Amino acid sequence: MSGPVGVDEVRAAQDVLRDVTVTTPILESRSLSAKVGGPVLLKAENLQRAGSFKARGAYVRIARLSAEERARGVVAASAGNHAQGVALAATLLGCRSVVFMPEGAPLPKVAATRAYGAEVVFGGPGVDACLAAATAYARENGAVFIHPFDHPDVVAGQGTVGLEILEQYPDVRTIVVPVGGGGLVAGIAAAVKEPRPDVRVVGAQAERAAAFPPSLAAGRPVSVAPSATMADGIAVGRPGDLTFELVSKLVDSVVTVSEETISRALLNCLERSKQVVEPAGAVGVAALLDRPHMFEPPVVTVLSGGNIDPLLLSKVLRHGLAVAGRYLMFRVRLPDRPGALVTLLGELAELGVNVLDVVHQRTAARLNVDEVEVSLHLETRGPDHCDEVLGRLRAEGYTLSFG
Numbered sequence: 001m002s003g004p005v006g007v008d009e010v011r012a013a014q015d016v017l018r019d020v021t022v023t024t025p026i027l028e029s030r031s032l033s034a035k036v037g038g039p040v041l042l043k044a045e046n047l048q049r050a051g052s053f054k055a056r057g058a059y060v061r062i063a064r065l066s067a068e069e070r071a072r073g074v075v076a077a078s079a080g081n082h083a084q085g086v087a088l089a090a091t092l093l094g095c096r097s098v099v100f101m102p103e104g105a106p107l108p109k110v111a112a113t114r115a116y117g118a119e120v121v122f123g124g125p126g127v128d129a130c131l132a133a134a135t136a137y138a139r140e141n142g143a144v145f146i147h148p149f150d151h152p153d154v155v156a157g158q159g160t161v162g163l164e165i166l167e168q169y170p171d172v173r174t175i176v177v178p179v180g181g182g183g184l185v186a187g188i189a190a191a192v193k194e195p196r197p198d199v200r201v202v203g204a205q206a207e208r209a210a211a212f213p214p215s216l217a218a219g220r221p222v223s224v225a226p227s228a229t230m231a232d233g234i235a236v237g238r239p240g241d242l243t244f245e246l247v248s249k250l251v252d253s254v255v256t257v258s259e260e261t262i263s264r265a266l267l268n269c270l271e272r273s274k275q276v277v278e279p280a281g282a283v284g285v286a287a288l289l290d291r292p293h294m295f296e297p298p299v300v301t302v303l304s305g306g307n308i309d310p311l312l313l314s315k316v317l318r319h320g321l322a323v324a325g326r327y328l329m330f331r332v333r334l335p336d337r338p339g340a341l342v343t344l345l346g347e348l349a350e351l352g353v354n355v356l357d358v359v360h361q362r363t364a365a366r367l368n369v370d371e372v373e374v375s376l377h378l379e380t381r382g383p384d385h386c387d388e389v390l391g392r393l394r395a396e397g398y399t400l401s402f403g
Contacts, residue, residue, distance in 0.1 A: 121137075277306050344398070
């Protein structure tokens with residue numbers, strides 16, 4: 001064992017989870033394989049019970065409590081996946097659970113946590129406030145606090161994903177893992193590196209909430225202030241002490257990805273692999289899209305969760321389509337005379353563009369008295385089609401503006 005958690009601990013956790021969690025499938029991605037230049041496969045933890053890998057660590061942690069501890073109940077703080085994992089695990093083990101969730105947490109996640117059997121308490125505006133409230137509740141009521149990542153049983157449970165990858169696809173050369181607090185990547189590295197030191201383990205973080213790169217540079221866990229990110233499931237401001245120790249020893253590198261690339265990754269998962277994935281669960285795919293030649297194939301990347309609010313999904317997909325060049329938005333000035341707008345729309349129809357929205361403005365300080373301005377929102381077939389549309393309109397004498 002190379003630290004507080006090694007492959008033996010992960011194998012023991014796998015025994016605990018037998019007949020509890022499911023062995024999620026590994027799916028080939030032809031589109032990502034073409035980009036990387038070799039096989040790329042997706043470990044679909046979005047299809048795990050409770051919608052993410054979190055049920056693994058939560059179950060192992062609660063299963064190893066004493067009967068007296070379980071009788072006191074468990075408490076957790078989470079905005080989503082850990083909440084559902086703890087609720088499910090506690091119910092399966094006959095244990096009462098209380099979960100503190102942020103005010104304004106997505107309603108589907110709140111409803112799912114309750115459906116799995118937890119009492120949900122809104123603990124404040126964010127996860128930090130909920131952590132404080134959960135810790136206080138544990139002190140006052142004797143409940144056992146279930147940390148989302150920084151505990152050996154949790155790390156060992158998450159590491160069972162790594163054992164499954166080796167069993168399902170022994171030819172793997174690189175494993176790419178979404179990273180928040182580090183429990184999943186630490187567990188996978190602990191499971192993989194002892195039996196297969198030739199396999200590279202790479203973490204991926206959203207650049208707006210990336211605590212590991214500065215921590216690894218400093219040689220100790222450091223705190224960052226996460227900015228708003230669509231990958232809220234991995235927006236953790238400080239690595240755990242245990243997870244940092246394991247990551248610094250066992251993980252080969254941690255890369256960061258932009259919001260735009262996360263949007264593209266979600267779109268790729270949905271369109272090309274038919275997988276509904278939350279933003280945090282798609283950051284490994286985003287890393288492959290961003291740096292396709294960095295990863296030695298065969299590559300397995302973990303889709304760590306699929307619990308996405310449908311409203312957020314619609315917004316993110318629109319953003320992803322825009323980033324992918326499938327949406328085109330601009331303003332154009334037209335002469336204020338009958339037929340001018342019809343002529344423009346006819347040009348767009350000939351180009352095969354789908355017009356999603358038209359806003360017609362007749363009065364503005366920037367317009368001449370004989371002009372109108374039309375804002376257009378168009379659906380195209382991709383970047384080349386966008387270029388064709390813009391080139392044709394400019395050639396016909398239209399003045400376009402953007403932003």
